[in-house]
Amino acid sequence: MVGPGRQERSWIRGARAGSVSDLEALFREHWPRAHRAAYLVVQDAAAAEDIAQEAFLSALHNLDRFDRRRPFGPWLHRIVVNRAIDWSRARALRRELAEAPGSEDFDTGDLGMFSEGVAAGLAALPPDQRAVIVLRYLLEYTPGEIADLLDLPRGTVNSRLRRGLDRLEAIVDREQR
Amino acid sequence: MSDDVKRSLQKIQAPDEIEAQRRAWALVRASFDAREPVSWQKRNRRPLLAVALAVLVLVAAFLSPPGRALVGSVRDVVTPDKHTPKPKPALTALPAGGSLLVNSGKGPWIVHPDGSKRLLGPYWEGAWSPNAEHVAVTRAHRLAALTPDGTIKWTLDRSNVLHGSRWSLEPPAECCRISYLNGGQLRVVAGDGTGDAPLRSAVGAAPPAWRPAVTRQLAFSTIDGRIELVDVDTTKTIWRTDPGDPPTDLVWSGDGQRLLALGERSLRVFDANGNKLWAIGMPTGPSGVVFVRKSHRFILIRYSPATQRSDLVLFQAETTPGEPRFLYSAPGDFGTLAISQNGEWLLVGWINANQWLFLRLTSAKVMAVSNISEQFGAPPNAASEKAFPSSVSWCCPASP
Numbered sequence: 001m002v003g004p005g006r007q008e009r010s011w012i013r014g015a016r017a018g019s020v021s022d023l024e025a026l027f028r029e030h031w032p033r034a035h036r037a038a039y040l041v042v043q044d045a046a047a048a049e050d051i052a053q054e055a056f057l058s059a060l061h062n063l064d065r066f067d068r069r070r071p072f073g074p075w076l077h078r079i080v081v082n083r084a085i086d087w088s089r090a091r092a093l094r095r096e097l098a099e100a101p102g103s104e105d106f107d108t109g110d111l112g113m114f115s116e117g118v119a120a121g122l123a124a125l126p127p128d129q130r131a132v133i134v135l136r137y138l139l140e141y142t143p144g145e146i147a148d149l150l151d152l153p154r155g156t157v158n159s160r161l162r163r164g165l166d167r168l169e170a171i172v173d174r175e176q177r
Numbered sequence: 178m179s180d181d182v183k184r185s186l187q188k189i190q191a192p193d194e195i196e197a198q199r200r201a202w203a204l205v206r207a208s209f210d211a212r213e214p215v216s217w218q219k220r221n222r223r224p225l226l227a228v229a230l231a232v233l234v235l236v237a238a239f240l241s242p243p244g245r246a247l248v249g250s251v252r253d254v255v256t257p258d259k260h261t262p263k264p265k266p267a268l269t270a271l272p273a274g275g276s277l278l279v280n281s282g283k284g285p286w287i288v289h290p291d292g293s294k295r296l297l298g299p300y301w302e303g304a305w306s307p308n309a310e311h312v313a314v315t316r317a318h319r320l321a322a323l324t325p326d327g328t329i330k331w332t333l334d335r336s337n338v339l340h341g342s343r344w345s346l347e348p349p350a351e352c353c354r355i356s357y358l359n360g361g362q363l364r365v366v367a368g369d370g371t372g373d374a375p376l377r378s379a380v381g382a383a384p385p386a387w388r389p390a391v392t393r394q395l396a397f398s399t400i401d402g403r404i405e406l407v408d409v410d411t412t413k414t415i416w417r418t419d420p421g422d423p424p425t426d427l428v429w430s431g432d433g434q435r436l437l438a439l440g441e442r443s444l445r446v447f448d449a450n451g452n453k454l455w456a457i458g459m460p461t462g463p464s465g466v467v468f469v470r471k472s473h474r475f476i477l478i479r480y481s482p483a484t485q486r487s488d489l490v491l492f493q494a495e496t497t498p499g500e501p502r503f504l505y506s507a508p509g510d511f512g513t514l515a516i517s518q519n520g521e522w523l524l525v526g527w528i529n530a531n532q533w534l535f536l537r538l539t540s541a542k543v544m545a546v547s548n549i550s551e552q553f554g555a556p557p558n559a560a561s562e563k564a565f566p567s568s569v570s571w572c573c574p575a576s577p
Contacts, residue, residue, distance in 0.1 A: 015209075020206065020209065020210075023205070023206075023209050024202070024206075027201075027202055027205055031198055031201060031202075032194070032198065035191055035194065035197060035198070035201070036189070036190070036191055036194075038191075039189075039191035040186065040189065045191055045192045045193065045197075046482075047482070047483055048191055048197075049191075049197045049200070049201065050460055050481070050482045050483035051483040052197075052201065053200075053201045053204055053205070053460065053483075054460075054481055054483050054484070056201065056205050057204070057205065057208050060205060060208055060209060061208075061500070061501060083483060083484060086484065087483060087484065087485075090485065118181075118182055118185035118186065118189075119185070119189055122186075133182070133186075134186065137179065137182045137183040137186050138183070138186040138187060140183075165179065165182065168182060
């Protein structure tokens, strides 16, 4: 992971000192991707909003302990994605217990056939595979960085990526036929 | 394939992204406003202290069995899921003595220091008088005053459903009055059941709260979420706040200098003159709050819908909330809080586990008692949230 830019270090320093404008800049820079990552993993709009909000609040409460030499994004994304995985597992368990119907569909809007296939395919993956796909292809972390974020061996990350992509490809092919 | 996946993922939007961002920023901003910046010295001192403390604890742990026990107890507080204390099947004693008044679906109960219980009758809710000599109870259109053995001293009936009765906190020689809500009307009656009269109409649903340490002043909420302090003798308004999230509960500090208004999605903190010190938004409003005895610090329940956990968080009711301190956390809902009269023990109602937790605030000790719903009259296998006692107060309320 590369270090933070000068701008981001300045925002963090300002936010620590009480500057609302610096906090807002930090928030606007990082919220959209954190929120979208949570949504893609949990596939539930309300839960994604809660998870991203709480990750920001958690980061905010710990801002004074944050090492400014490190980038803010991975720190935030680690919280978001781990909470999203936990939430998805808990929901799956509740569904098993309640014998409730399957997962909700993504609100895909008008994305085109391939993207709709990806959305449907992502929904069919287990949360662990969904999380590594989102970290790799939405947030653009390398497999090594994902291993650090999720506290996993790099080989596990690679195999989850491979299996996830294979399943996505199969589902997209089926949807496009 | 991977480039196509990347492009596709970047196209997918969460529903209502812009509004979600607006809501999140409001929450983050409110939390930031409530935060106290930490000085450089303090920021950099903490890691060194933490390292030094960790080394000391580890040395103690390896050197002696008591040291190992200390490590265990610290870990219990930090990660309660992994080491929730084994609960006792029944309440056999209160750790700090005193008595509890417990409101359950069956009615209000008195719990004595040895754990024995008495159901006061089929009332909907009850409230202690100062020093626990009487209990005011309501059911439908009736308000009654009882002694703790259930003897009825007097009753009165009104046209609407009555709720939210509270005894005033004067010294025994002047004692007491009872405020209560008759539908949306606030009324006050003397402790002997005489002189019942209306005080305000169109008030909010939060039970009015008598101000400790200052006689005859009563705080209540209006339907637009204002908080008003009224002198009950003259009926004059002492102060009134701006509108806000309509409160579900009003809680004074023991010295009557701070007032908390708990809402559905917020907490507001006021000083003795009705000035708002700070406020904080929450995903869901706190279901319980107690002041630490002889202090402006308070503990509140914060539930996180995302993680479905409840936290006990310590704030201060000063011009800033201070850095929040997390005291305890567990999966599910905490439904009620009560603090012992000596201020050392906190009772936490853990709804999903059907347990009461007794947390010693001066150490890491936690005790748990299970089967709470059943012990307060709920049938076995009743739905947890409805069967679990809705509130508890630990004898006695703060007195002047």
